[in-house]
Amino acid sequence: MRRIKDSSFRLWFFCIVLITASSVALIKTPPAYAYGRIVVLYAAASPILKELGVGNKVVGITRTDKTFDDAVKLGSHLKPNLELINALRPDLIVAGSVRAFPREMAERVKADVFYYDPGSLEDILVKITDLGRLLGKKQEASVLVKRLREKLSLVTALSKTPSVIYEISSNSLRVAGSRSIITSIIEAAGGVNAVKVQKKHVLLSPEKVLELNPDFYIYQVGPMNRNPEPPLKRPFFRSLHSKVVEVPELKFARPGINAFEAVIDLNKIFRGEDNE
Template identity: 35%
Template sequence: MTDRMHPSVHQHATVPATARPLRPGRTLAVALLLPLLLLTVLPAARAGQPDGPVSVTDDTGREVRLPHPARRMVALYGAFNELLAAMDLTGRIAARTAADEEPAAIRHLPVIGTHMRPSPEMVTAVAPDLVLQMEGRREAGEAVEGLRALGIPVAVFRVGSFDELFGVLRRVGVLTGEPDRAAALEAALRARLDAVAARVADRPRPTVFFEVRHPNLLAAGADSIVTDIIARAGGRNPVTAQGRVARLSEEELLRLNPDVYLLQRGPMNPEPEPPATRPHYATLSAVRNGRVLGVDEARYSRPGPRAVDAVEELARYLHPDVWAPTPATTAPTAPTAP
């Protein structure tokens, strides 16, 4: 404990002659209260959290520097809330967007607008020391610059693969002063991915098409987290167009003729018509063979911890034989006494 932190050590170094010694009961009370006072004065030290400046470079190449680890955060992209929750840092989330209700613990928080158009006034009102945003369309960039103009630090990240997701996780660990929590979460998620990889390593890889939206068909592109999910689950995305999403014609889909068709359900594709009832889709191999699977948009298209759940789910669907439970062995029957 330094003198700088407790200047009163020098100011009251001597005890007045008229002061009476503490009675044993008071001595015990002071001894019990002192640790509580120190914990109140030094909350960062109590948690093992560094209290000095922290900085990272975000995925736009900008340095994000904070005078101390972030304690009040606003995520303009919901997956970052899930990432913070998985690090057990839900208590540091100060607000949410209108569309984000996961984890359930953030549903009572103030709403600051939408992912693309947050209200600067509402964001300022919750006094964040860090805002997290996903790199995306022009509108998202404009919102970021508006918040920075108000003096609010904003980190912008790009996630199109698990390696990029883990890179974001490590930097969030730095910005929150919790690198150990970030490392532990990364290790746990990687272990689950490795377990899937070991099971599907020698399996044939079916082509897996991912419908982002229909009509005006959009598919998962080569640079999306979905493509990495498919690959790690033991499949292959036949769409090779660059970008997170790719616009496809029905003719191109028929040419690709995927083995498996994943039908996303969520805000981007709220009520998709079953492919078997669409004109021309009935000829697709996936439809003819009943290999159409409806999946949750939040799990597959939102690059966060639940993307690992998506890998496990899809691997079981693509390769059910390697996930079959091991038959229970029958215990030998004890010989009966003669």
């Protein structure tokens, strides 16, 4: 009877060890060599991968991505060509938000998916660290994070905190809300977003803009705001007293390495050192 109990115990212990080992294996981060073919479906992440030294592994990108010349164009980040993606046989896909590349879409490709959707400058640094760990590039990621933090140290303190409204699109006037990366850039530069709505993009009436009366009205020019009429030439903004500044969308609105340079530029604008 003693022998049976000992045998049962050994069998139970062996099963526990086996289950535990299997669980650890499931959550273990794959080694760097496991990812030899990468598809990037969010252009903001591409410069990071280039900085980490894995650009030679990128086989597919979106049509607006200018980072890798030899990669295949796969459509937009919202409507990627899944057949073409599968034809490239990637083992890792770097996507934007879950909304842009939902789980059901991810299940149609035979690759791991890393979601890159930072909402702040600090989130960008966290994502860089995560990518470095995932791709076996921890040291490169650490160097990049340090460099970007040092860039923020170049911001000059302001005597006054300027309020800002940031125009995303002049059509059906859309502006940056408090959940936009723009808000993080504004705050790091020493300002404050006058729009407090907990959304990335907010529909705002011209009357509300005049009511908020921000110190700066910044409007971007790029894919989301092509050839906008300068705000002060718009009939409903004739009484706007804000300083109006034009900025490039791809530097300010993409949540990537560029956002840290945007902070420095915006800080200069706040100090009156812009070229206008």
